[in-house]
Amino acid sequence: MKETPQEKKIYQDFRPGKLTKEGFLGSDTRHVHEIIEEDKRTLSQLGIEPETIADRMQYFIEEGKKGLESNVDLGDFTVRVNWFRGMLPCPFGEPNLHHKITAVVRNKALNQEITFTQLGVHLIGSHCFFMGHGNRFRLEPDDLVKFLKIN
Amino acid sequence: MLYKIIIATVSMASISAILSILLVIAERYLANYGECNVTINDDEEFRTQGGATLLSTLNSQKIFLPSACGGRGTCGYCKCKVLEGVGPILPTEEPLLTAEEMKENIRLSCQIKIKQDIKIEIPEELFNINEFRTNVAMIRDLTHDIKLVRFSLIEPNEINFKAGQYVQLQTNPYADVKESVSRAYSMSSPNFEKSHVDLMIRLVPDGICTTWVHEYLQEGDDVRIIGPMGDFYIRESDSEMILVAGGSGMAPMVSLLEDIAHRKIDRKITYFFGALTRKDLFYLDEMAEFEKKIPGFTFVPALSEPEPEDEWDGETGLITKPLEEYLQKIDAIKCQGYLCGSPGMINASINVMKKYQMKMDQIFYDPFG
Numbered sequence: 001m002k003e004t005p006q007e008k009k010i011y012q013d014f015r016p017g018k019l020t021k022e023g024f025l026g027s028d029t030r031h032v033h034e035i036i037e038e039d040k041r042t043l044s045q046l047g048i049e050p051e052t053i054a055d056r057m058q059y060f061i062e063e064g065k066k067g068l069e070s071n072v073d074l075g076d077f078t079v080r081v082n083w084f085r086g087m088l089p090c091p092f093g094e095p096n097l098h099h100k101i102t103a104v105v106r107n108k109a110l111n112q113e114i115t116f117t118q119l120g121v122h123l124i125g126s127h128c129f130f131m132g133h134g135n136r137f138r139l140e141p142d143d144l145v146k147f148l149k150i151n
Numbered sequence: 152m153l154y155k156i157i158i159a160t161v162s163m164a165s166i167s168a169i170l171s172i173l174l175v176i177a178e179r180y181l182a183n184y185g186e187c188n189v190t191i192n193d194d195e196e197f198r199t200q201g202g203a204t205l206l207s208t209l210n211s212q213k214i215f216l217p218s219a220c221g222g223r224g225t226c227g228y229c230k231c232k233v234l235e236g237v238g239p240i241l242p243t244e245e246p247l248l249t250a251e252e253m254k255e256n257i258r259l260s261c262q263i264k265i266k267q268d269i270k271i272e273i274p275e276e277l278f279n280i281n282e283f284r285t286n287v288a289m290i291r292d293l294t295h296d297i298k299l300v301r302f303s304l305i306e307p308n309e310i311n312f313k314a315g316q317y318v319q320l321q322t323n324p325y326a327d328v329k330e331s332v333s334r335a336y337s338m339s340s341p342n343f344e345k346s347h348v349d350l351m352i353r354l355v356p357d358g359i360c361t362t363w364v365h366e367y368l369q370e371g372d373d374v375r376i377i378g379p380m381g382d383f384y385i386r387e388s389d390s391e392m393i394l395v396a397g398g399s400g401m402a403p404m405v406s407l408l409e410d411i412a413h414r415k416i417d418r419k420i421t422y423f424f425g426a427l428t429r430k431d432l433f434y435l436d437e438m439a440e441f442e443k444k445i446p447g448f449t450f451v452p453a454l455s456e457p458e459p460e461d462e463w464d465g466e467t468g469l470i471t472k473p474l475e476e477y478l479q480k481i482d483a484i485k486c487q488g489y490l491c492g493s494p495g496m497i498n499a500s501i502n503v504m505k506k507y508q509m510k511m512d513q514i515f516y517d518p519f520g
Contacts, residue, residue: 015327016326016327016328017327017330020357021328067455067469068397068425068469068471068493069496070456071456083493084358085335086355087225087226089223095243102356115356136356137357
């Protein structure tokens with residue numbers, strides 16, 4: 001897919017050392033558009049909208065905030081939110097800013113844990129971007145749907 | 152048919168090439184703003200090549216506006232009043248400006264570019280902010296994720312600041328990070344020791360600056376800092392001071408306590424410090440020393456998730472619990488609050504303080520976003 005000069009400039013912000021140390025693409029060599037398209041296809045097969053996933057993740061962030069960095073028990077899940085000082089912009093170039101929040105959610109039944117950020121929730125909900133493979137915050141859409149018990 | 156395809160392809164390529172040349176020419180001439188005048192407070196004036204942001208232009212003249220994000224437009228600290236010479240408010244400024252500020256022509260200096268003569272107003276005290284060349288004298292682990300770093304000042308070799316203020320630390324390029332970034336950190340060193348600056352820096356996952364400090368910075372490295380900045384400092388009064396902090400929020404509190412002990416200020420001070428487990432607690436010996444040096448000082452650490460091996464017999468629960476239990480026993484309306492830590496902890500503590508009638512104009516903190 002052809003990139004406009006503006007897109008080229010924007011996608012620089014996905015690279016390591018621009019907005020975050022590791023950037024957003026990990027070791028994935030695909031273009032951002034291709035990563036998004038593949039994840040969209042996965043979600044389409046599951047019949048799930050990215051906004052639904054983002055809403056569920058945001059719920060955990062909001063509940064976790066109440067714990068002031070301690071674990072919060074939510075029945076089938078626990079969540080711990082670390083809220084650091086400062087803000088991060090969206091790498092897609094939108095003017096909105098996002099708090100530096102990291103959430104660690106544990107699904108007790110699966111005995112699994114995932115970690116995501118406030119910016120990551122925005123990227124999923126607004127851009128269907130789950131990060132590139134190899135990125136520390138990459139979440140596989142189908143695994144995430146199961147983990148969050150969205151079905 | 153083939154002939155038509157070749158003609159079409161050549162035509163498209165020619166049009167693209169012409170448009171590209173026009174764009175280059177336009178950028179060369181239309182984006183050349185020439186020399187512009189910058190007038191500050193109707194008093195100081197200098198000429199500069201147009202095209203750069205107001206913040207970087209001022210920095211090049213050694214005039215430093217506060218900034219916690221290093222000019223990325225994410226902290227909103229570098230606001231200044233622009234009297235003339237700038238266009239309408241940009242979408243990147245809107246999230247960080249109130250309606251009132253917009254009316255008063257307050258702008259984010261890191262976002263607006265100088266394209267013509269410009270007149271601005273900045274507070275006189277900002278002229279006290281300097282850029283310092285420093286050398287890393289010491290790096291020490293305080294906890295598993297917080298380091299204490301001492302920067303010896305080389306040029307200038309002295310800093311004058313109010314206990315509680317912060318500096319901007321500028322990273323050196325490392326690994327994949329090719330550009331320098333700057334972030335704000337409160338000073339923990341006493342303000343009467345002017346030859347060095349101590350910072351407590353907590354590792355932020357995937358953070359550019361904190362990863363540099365924790366994994367790349369070495370003793371002996373040369374580093375630049377800019378400061379002092381910030382409105383977090385002791386307000387003179389006889390009222391009790393309620394200090395609340397967590398994690399690296401300890402830093403400005405140590406500086407405040409050093410200043411209070413040094414000046415022998417006679418005030419009641421109660422300091423609530425929150426941590427998860429014993430391994431997240433630090434400076435306990437220093438706090439015990441302050442309790443000896445400052446007659447009215449009490450340190451109240453609380454663990455929210457003490458481990459059995461911690462053998463903890465102090466306060467437990469979120470830091471807001473002992474804070475609330477204490478405020479309901481005293482005449483909180485007369486107290487001053489000093490807060491430093493995560494935004495979540497600050498918000499929760501403010502809510503408790505407001506519940507017990509503490510006045511918002513007597514609660515002090517640097518939100519840093």
